[in-house]
Amino acid sequence: MRLFLLLAAALCALLPARAQAPVRPGAAPCLDTILRLDGEEVRGRVLVLTPTALRYLPAAPAAPDTLTLPVAEVFLVRYANGTRELLHPAAGAPAPDGPPDLLPGLTPGQRLAYGRRDALGHYTDHGPYWATLGATLYAGPLFGVVAPAIISGKAVKAENLRPPTPALLADPDYRRGYQEQANRRKRQRSWGGYGTGVGVFVVLFAVLVGSLAN
Structure with a gap:
């Protein structure tokens, strides 16, 4: 019985924690991801989305100023809640000799x-x-x-x-x-x-x- 208790205690001490990793100091907990057509990912919070422009607040350590991207340069937006919004109209167009290209421009x-x-x-x-x-x-x-x-x-x-x-x-x-x-x-x-x-x-x-x- 004593050996069993020792084994259980050692196992609990060595197993990796399964809780979520702590948030880094200064990191925003709810950030959206903007994927541009050139493959660059931009992190921040989307504020306004119109048919022609996307306004967002960039993630730290960038200056907390509202920035704007033309919608024509954005492939998709992945929101913090897990949903995605496809913005590039050519993304769903069929390729000439294969399935639709979901990553156009990359x-x-x-x-x-x-x-x-x-x-x-x-x-x-x-x-x-x-x-x-x-x-x-x-x-x-x-x-x-x-x-x-x-x-x-x-x-x-x-x-x-x-x-x-x-x-x-x-x-x-x-x-x-x-x-x-x-x-x-x-x-x-x-x-x-x-x-x-x-x-x-x-x-x-x-x-x-x-x-x-x-």
Whole structure:
């Protein structure tokens, strides 16, 4: 019973916090994202949207002055509440020899980077972490290393990608960027779970050695 309580205490101390990350000092909690046709993302709060102009308040540390962008230069607006508004009229036009181009005006490199940015914020599957942690606690550090080695080597399944706009996965450059970043995060979480399990065993071993020494 004593060993079980020690193991539980060590596990609770080493597991990563699952609460939301603290807000950085000076950061605005509710910011909209404006995606320009040239691929640049602008953070701020949209104040007024007319058929020809978009007025917004830029995010800190920019000066708190209202700025204006022509609607013709804006692809879409992603609001803080998660909704999106497509502003560029050509965005839904069919491509001559393929599906509609949802990222008009963006180069392949910008589409790749856009996919990576979306994956950073929307790929949130923690299954690899808990799977490798459980395997390490069950089999021990020596045999538990097999789990992260196998899990981290497999690409994230399509149903687990969960991009904010699933239709964008039809774009090969966007999809490649999103997939690469999602795979990277999966590897990090797989080995993170293994590391936590090893840490639990190290703490438990140290406690046992200390008890025997006394």
